[in-house]
Amino acid sequence: MASFLAQEVQLAKRHEEILSQRSVLLQQMENHLGDREAAKTWQMQEANAAHKRNLVLTNDIETAEKKLHAREHLLPHPDTVNLETLYWAQIEESIPKWEPFFLGRTQAPVGFGKIKQKQNIKPPKGSIPR
Structure with missing residues (x-):
């Protein structure tokens, strides 16, 4: 019977070790899960910030493009x-x-004749004759 009691004590100690390891592993899993959640939140924030920056850059590019098109029409x-x-x-x-x-x-150089002026220029309709 003494041997059964010694075995029982060893099994109880082994059970306590297993429970303590389980507790440590559970704590590590919770920490890891918390770290993953924090990393996911951080990534989402970074993605949102990058999206906003991209929108601003896209708007700036579109504005610059419109200015260039407007300027293109001004230049011959x-x-x-x-x-x-x-x-x-x-x-x-x-x-x-x-x-x-x-x-x-x-006189004018060769190839250019005098411009003939009309002597009888009529005033436009509705104007007062002189």
């Missing part, structure tokens, strides 16, 4: 600028030919 087309440049270059080349005419020294 590159072909137009090129034509204007060529036009003014041609004008500058022809100034020496026209300079005497502008100063009243000669």
